[in-house]
């Protein structure tokens with residue numbers, strides 16, 4: 001291939017810029033041209049793309065968000081919308097497309113491949129780490145570290161005042177951020193959508209903690225586990241402890257990417273370009289163990305996200 005394009009789509013994640021940079025620089029290394037598409041599939045439908053040089057990605061590896069901007073496009077969910085997108089690639093003589101985004105964006109990349117034969121390669125970019133085929137998605141490590149730092153700060157205040165705090169973290173239907181932030185932050189309780197919430201058990205853990213002299217209690221609540229106000233009400237009613245809550249929200253989506261996310265994004269970006277160089281498409285890249293892997297997007301998306309039950313049990317083991 002002589003010319004490819006790259007876009008970011010769906011929710012932004014720290015490390016997306018490092019992935020764009022890797023795509024641009026490895027393409028240049030292999031003597032391929034790269035177009036950057038603005039605002040994900042919206043820009044693809046509208047033909048909003050321009051050439052990226054090695055220098056246009058200078059000074060971006062450390063920046064959160066995405067320099068190409070990102071969006072959600074309802075039109076792209078229709079066959080007609082995707083047809084326009086395929087046409088704008090053809091009009092610009094673009095032969096392959098790298099899509100950086102979450103599961104929805106990767107499904108879109110697969111549709112472009114199956115409907116119009118566009119050679120697409122997906123890179124998993126989402127803080128949620130909710131794709132079963134890859135051990136990690138770009139942005140997860142940074143988001144978890146942001147949550148851990150927030151928990152550290154909350155712990156100072158909560159122990160000074162002898163209070164319990166419920167920290168709500170992101171993750172949509174996944175408890176991955178909650179599990180890792182909870183374990184690394186030393187939380188007493190971690191509530192995830194993968195397990196039914198048992199408030200009697202939560203209350204007993206917190207009361208036991210108070211009885212053995214713990215000065216603070218941290219409850220990490222995944223947004224998909226249960227509503228925050230319900231957790232506040234039920235825990236208050238069962239314990240009578242002094243309770244506060246904090247919603248971390250979009251704080252977790254931004255910020256400078258961690259070393260892990262920069263390295264992952266760089267490795268996946270390079271592999272995506274190498275696959276296109278070999279004229280392959282309809283694929284996603286990911287990481288298993290320390291190996292970069294690729295497989296058909298449709299097979300990848302059929303793999304159910306895994307929740308690390310053992311780590312969940314271990315977090316409980318250490319929490320008292």
Ligand code: ADP
Pocket residue numbers: 009010011041071072073074075076077101102103104105106107108109111126
């Ligand atoms: P994420 O990629 O972060 O999961 P979304 O699920 O919102 O975010 O998907 C981003 C965009 O990808 C959507 O706005 C839509 O344009 C496209 N998309 C999502 N699901 C599909 C699908 N099943 N088929 C085609 N395109 C899709």
